[in-house]
Amino acid sequence: MRRCKRLQFFISESRWDPDQVNARRLELLLADPATAPHGGGVLVIDDSGDRKDGTKTAHVGHQWLSRYGKTDNGVVTVTTMWADERLYYPVDAVPYTPAKHFAKGKSDPGFRTKLAIGADLAVRARAAGFAFRAVAADSAYGDQDGFRGELSEAGLPFVMALKPRHGTWAYGPDPHTPADAARALAWHCPDDPGDWQAVTRTFRDGHAERWFAADARLGWWGPDGFTRLVVASADPGTLPDKATWYLATNLSRPGGPRQADSVHPSADLAEVVRIYGIRHWTEQGSKQVKDELGWADFQVRSDIAIRRHQVLVTCAFSFCWAAWFADHPPQRHDTPEPGRGERGPPPPRRPRRRCPGPWRSGPSAPGFPLDRIAALVGRMVQGAPAPPAPGTARLRRRRPRPAPLHP
Numbered sequence: 001m002r003r004c005k006r007l008q009f010f011i012s013e014s015r016w017d018p019d020q021v022n023a024r025r026l027e028l029l030l031a032d033p034a035t036a037p038h039g040g041g042v043l044v045i046d047d048s049g050d051r052k053d054g055t056k057t058a059h060v061g062h063q064w065l066s067r068y069g070k071t072d073n074g075v076v077t078v079t080t081m082w083a084d085e086r087l088y089y090p091v092d093a094v095p096y097t098p099a100k101h102f103a104k105g106k107s108d109p110g111f112r113t114k115l116a117i118g119a120d121l122a123v124r125a126r127a128a129g130f131a132f133r134a135v136a137a138d139s140a141y142g143d144q145d146g147f148r149g150e151l152s153e154a155g156l157p158f159v160m161a162l163k164p165r166h167g168t169w170a171y172g173p174d175p176h177t178p179a180d181a182a183r184a185l186a187w188h189c190p191d192d193p194g195d196w197q198a199v200t201r202t203f204r205d206g207h208a209e210r211w212f213a214a215d216a217r218l219g220w221w222g223p224d225g226f227t228r229l230v231v232a233s234a235d236p237g238t239l240p241d242k243a244t245w246y247l248a249t250n251l252s253r254p255g256g257p258r259q260a261d262s263v264h265p266s267a268d269l270a271e272v273v274r275i276y277g278i279r280h281w282t283e284q285g286s287k288q289v290k291d292e293l294g295w296a297d298f299q300v301r302s303d304i305a306i307r308r309h310q311v312l313v314t315c316a317f318s319f320c321w322a323a324w325f326a327d328h329p330p331q332r333h334d335t336p337e338p339g340r341g342e343r344g345p346p347p348p349r350r351p352r353r354r355c356p357g358p359w360r361s362g363p364s365a366p367g368f369p370l371d372r373i374a375a376l377v378g379r380m381v382q383g384a385p386a387p388p389a390p391g392t393a394r395l396r397r398r399r400p401r402p403a404p405l406h407p
Contacts, residue, residue, distance in 0.1 A: 011305050018311040030129050034325040041084040042278045043125055043132040045118040049076040050296035058303040061098030078117040080125055083282040090314045092121045115147040123154050136279035139163045142248055152250055157264040159275045162246040178246035181216035182231040196236050199270045212236050213269035224256045232273045247276055
């Protein structure tokens with residue numbers, strides 16, 4: 001009980017600035033060759049919603065919680081995460097405050113939408129020195145024209161998902177949705193793909209699948225337009241919902257008229273699919289790790305206490321990677337380069353080392369704190385998009401496991 005009270009005081013009453021602590025964490029990540037960001041990585045924008053009872057907690061409100069797939073009472077935090085095929089870690093996190101907390105609602109000068117917070121975090125990441133190939137996000141952000149426009153005005157490249165039925169203006173007989181545009185592409189069979197191009201996706205468990213990708217036309221969007229519509233699917237003939245991506249990007253097409261004037265390197269179809277593939281895996285893996293580290297387990301009400309709790313979790317996340325790389329130094333081939341396909345060539349096989357269990361003891365194992373770190377690292381590496389290192393069982397089971405990730 002005394003320890004709990006001390007932790008409560010440290011988070012709620014003591015005097016320390018979570019922004020300064022996070023800034024120092026980012027400085028260390030930037031300075032460490034094992035975790036320093038590079039131009040082949042991706043900056044993932046997402047939001048995390050967690051249920052909370054009552055009305056007295058800061059930022060709480062009846063709002064959409066994407067984690068649970070429904071509207072409920074809770075707190076939503078907009079986050080940015082840097083990732084490549086080798087590792088991923090959080091950069092910033094800002095809780096979203098519903099309009100009901102402001103005197104003038106959405107007209108209040110202090111109110112900011114989740115889209116505005118996400119765009120600001122992307123700009124902040126670049127200003128902090130984080131290099132990345134593109135900003136990636138799901139359709140909750142990609143469907144918003146204003147959000148994509150704000151990133152473009154800030155000079156940021158993006159690859160974002162669209163809903164299949166995201167409508168746009170077009171002439172009568174022309175496609176009106178991304179799904180319509182995909183169906184308008186010529187497709188015959190895998191050996192004669194027509195307008196499609198084969199790309200190889202290699203997944204976390206090591207298996208590879210042949211997908212197909214193509215530049216589609218939708219309204220003003222096209223292969224050489226300011227915004228490209230890229231469709232990737234495991235089966236262009238049927239366009240299955242769970243194995244088809246509709247992606248909007250401002251990265252130019254190689255050899256197209258925009259390539260010479262673009263401030264960003266061009267991206268072929270395989271590169272666009274690679275970028276979004278990193279986001280696809282990172283989102284699921286990060287949710288599992290946040291569960292392990294207690295992201296939603298705060299028992300505080302004030303804004304400053306919530307942000308302090310979140311910073312402590314992101315620090316623990318980073319400590320885990322530091323512990324992992326202390327025992328598994330990164331090799332020269334571990335840093336991917338842009339344009340090497342979705343995942344690049346697989347690294348040479350190395351002997352697999354199993355992390356010790358969270359409660360293992362004895363002369364051959366370190367003490368409990370390091371064992372716990374090893375167990376958490378096992379979960380992080382297992383959830384990362386790169387080939388997994390063996391992990392251990394979940395340390396706690398009270399929270400539901402995220403839904404299995406579909407290719």
